[in-house]
Amino acid sequence: MSTRTPARKYITANEAVACAARLARVEVIAAYPITPQTTIVEKLASFIARGEMDADFIKVESEHSALTACMGARMAGVRAFTSTSSQGLEYMHEMLAYVSGGRYPLVLVNVCRSVALPWSIWGDQQDAIQQRDTGWIQIFTETGQEAMDMVLQAYRIAEDHRILLPVMICLDGFIQSHTEELVEIPDQESVDSFLPPYDPVVTLDVDNPHTISMGGFGKHYAAWRREQQAAAEKAGEVIVEVGDEFARVFGRHYGGLIEPYRCEGAEAVILLMGALTGTAREVVDEMRADGQAVGLIKVRAFRPFPVQSLRQALSLVKAAAVLDRDCSWGYGGALATDLKAALYSLPNPPAMLNFIGGLGGADVSPEQMKYMLDKALAAKKGAPSSMEFIDL
Amino acid sequence: MSQNMHVEEVRWHGRGGQGAVLGASILGSAAALYEGRYATSFPSFGAERRGAPVQAFTRIADRAIRTRSQIYHPTKVIVLDDTLFGVVDITAGIPAGASVLVNTSKSVPELSLPASIKVVTLDASAIAREIIGVAIVNTTMLGALAGATALVSLDAVKRAIADALPEKVAKRNIAAAEAAYEKVR
Structure with a gap:
């Protein structure tokens, strides 16, 4: 150093x-x-x-x-x-x-x-x-x-x-x-x-x-x-x-292609890219303090897409809440849809809940992050994937 | 844990051209660079026009601030212009026990704010006009903030003003901050 x-x-x-x-x-x-x-x-x-x-x-x-x-x-x-x-x-x-x-x-x-x-x-x-x-x-x-x-x-x-x-x-x-x-x-x-x-x-x-x-x-x-x-x-x-x-x-390290945060034993995780990760960290800390098994995965590299890291990080998780500040119109959020493809063939993959939010500058509050994680905690493995606009 | 961390959240109300955004920035740099604390500051993300109501925000805490969401429940509110009363909701989201600092020549009762809020008033425009030569009151209000609350020290405010403005202008702004500090202490 x-x-x-x-x-x-x-x-x-x-x-x-x-x-x-x-x-x-x-x-x-x-x-x-x-x-x-x-x-x-x-x-x-x-x-x-x-x-x-x-x-x-x-x-x-x-x-x-x-x-x-x-x-x-x-x-x-x-x-x-x-x-x-x-x-x-x-x-x-x-x-x-x-x-x-x-x-x-x-x-x-x-x-x-x-x-x-x-x-x-x-x-x-x-x-x-x-x-x-x-x-x-x-x-x-x-x-x-x-x-x-x-x-x-x-x-x-x-x-x-x-x-x-x-x-x-x-x-x-x-x-x-x-x-x-x-x-x-x-x-x-x-x-x-x-x-x-x-x-x-x-x-x-x-x-x-x-x-x-x-x-x-x-x-x-x-x-x-x-x-x-x-x-x-x-x-x-x-x-x-x-x-x-x-x-x-x-002396500063950001974790490579993805950064899992408090994912040890997590049943539900939130995945997102960019600055809103900071807000999500606060929410995960609060929910962990309440004894809830939640974590987050910050996706740093979008291309190349970190397929192996994500398969490994999500293999034991029950449900993933994916926050996209974007949409591939007619399909879904880009991170969520790429993630689904990456997890294909994984035995027993997590339920996938896609939240489209923070569009056009809409604020994403800690309460909204908690809402996403609560929904993921309640989701059952094998449930069909869902998509929801949270700004409305 | 975040719930154990006390975050001071400051909302600035002003009109475009009055220096609310720079005030929020100087407050953040005073805490972060001269008091060993952490801070973030940001303008309200809206179209800015001279004279139109604007907001700016500062967060201050003892550890790194990670949240990027807007401020909904400010613990301190600074009002640079009393003509904003009735135009914008100055008290929106303010919890009981919060402090409001108002630049006005009116008395506290005349502002008719709820009793649960601590209100401090001073005629910062008069101070700024006299010492700086223009009624731009952001630095004067920072001096008042240091005098009326424990949020930030006058010394840190003075050093941050010196960083933010050209030397000659900074001197007059620091003098105005000192005058306001003495006035409300």
């Missing part, structure tokens, strides 16, 4: 993420600087203006162009960063697949917010969930500290030559992005020792020409995609490895 004392700051998760991009020695930032942009790039622009960060800030005319500019920087062998939110992420959609298919190890922070229509600028996770199949590694975070730490880890994961895939770090709009809390800012030297300079496999180089952004047909296309799938699966191991290495340097 580092012997230096980190700076403690009272800041929002947005500011923590900006500090992380600076500490990662990002050289290119491209962003569309108006709504629905976040204060992350505003902070980065001020770091650069004050001479506290040596990077080029490229102001572009759209999020689509922002991601394209970052991809260009990556082609040139430069570490790049962008952040966005809501409609901005939706507008990046085409280029998200381009970046992952091209195996450019970019890091993007998405401040999770709802998408239109109805018009709403408030928090839920629909924007990120709608990018599930674009080939990005997606990691959801709970606090400002975790968001910051995961940006640093994301570059290690993305740039690992076994992986070479882009990483999207997700934080929850407002309840995390705009909430101030204590965050430890590591010193530059420790970060440099953890995160060495980007070592690209191929770069744009006139003296050593390569074909990049190539075409591919039939079998060649499939072979390329099969390698991408293998890398995405391998990313599960690398996320755990990098998390362990981060803990050795900085």
Whole structure:
């Protein structure tokens, strides 16, 4: 562990993420600087203006162009960063697949917010969930500290030559992005020792020409995609490895792909992603104090989906309450439906109760969390899965 | 265990432009950075317009605050503008024994708040106008909060104000906080 004392700051998760991009020695930032942009790039622009960060800030005319500019920087062998939110992420959609298919190890922070229509600028996770199949590694975070730490880890994961895939770090709009809390800012030297300079496999180089952004047909296309799938699966191991290495340097560990909390002997567990995990921890503690056998599982990696960890964690549980701040319309919450698929063939799987909540910025109270866990406690194994909107 | 942890929950009422959000932030940083406690602060997540009623929130506790839900039962309420009475429900969700701190030139009985609530009033606008030069009262009310309750010390408030504002402005704001502290003590 580092012997230096980190700076403690009272800041929002947005500011923590900006500090992380600076500490990662990002050289290119491209962003569309108006709504629905976040204060992350505003902070980065001020770091650069004050001479506290040596990077080029490229102001572009759209999020689509922002991601394209970052991809260009990556082609040139430069570490790049962008952040966005809501409609901005939706507008990046085409280029998200381009970046992952091209195996450019970019890091993007998405401040999770709802998408239109109805018009709403408030928090839920629909924007990120709608990018599930674009080939990005997606990691959801709970606090400002975790968001910051995961940006640093994301570059290690993305740039690992076994992986070479882009990483999207997700934080929850407002309840995390705009909430101030204590965050430890590591010193530059420790970060440099953890995160060495980007070592690209191929770069744009006139003296050593390569074909990049190539075409591919039939079998060649499939072979390329099969390698991408293998890398995405391998990313599960690398996320755990990098998390362990981060803990050795900085003393903070977040538990890998999932973090089970008080699941010993639990009959019912709540599963969720993001900042609401904090509220759920309080509720689980209270219910445990009342002698109720409940626990929670924080799902950190959504892609790659932690199939084995979840099968293991849920094999003995009677019922799972899954909170989704999103929905795959016509099926159900994305976490719940993916979880059901992951548990297929498990002998005697838990009953599955899907709760759709916290949509469009609706508050999820401790009472609502308790309601979900109470329902799960009352559920019987083998019961058909259910779905319920809790905001109404 | 969470039920054994006492969390102070502060709700700020103001109008857009009066500094409720910054006040909530300075209070949180005073407790977290200068009193060894934990805090979170956040604005009410609504559209913000100058002059429109706004709310902001601060939580303070002796261990890390994990909950991300809204504050429904504040133990302290700070009202930056007495024209909000009748416009928004200042007493919504307030439990018995909570404290309400109001910037007003009115007397406590004139505000007709329930007897179960501890009410402290002061004319923070007059103090701010005189010492800061403008009637932005967030820092003045923080001084009053330190004087009227044990939630935070004046010293921590002063240090957090110094962090939040440019030096010259901070000096005047600290002086206003000190004046309010003496007034309500």
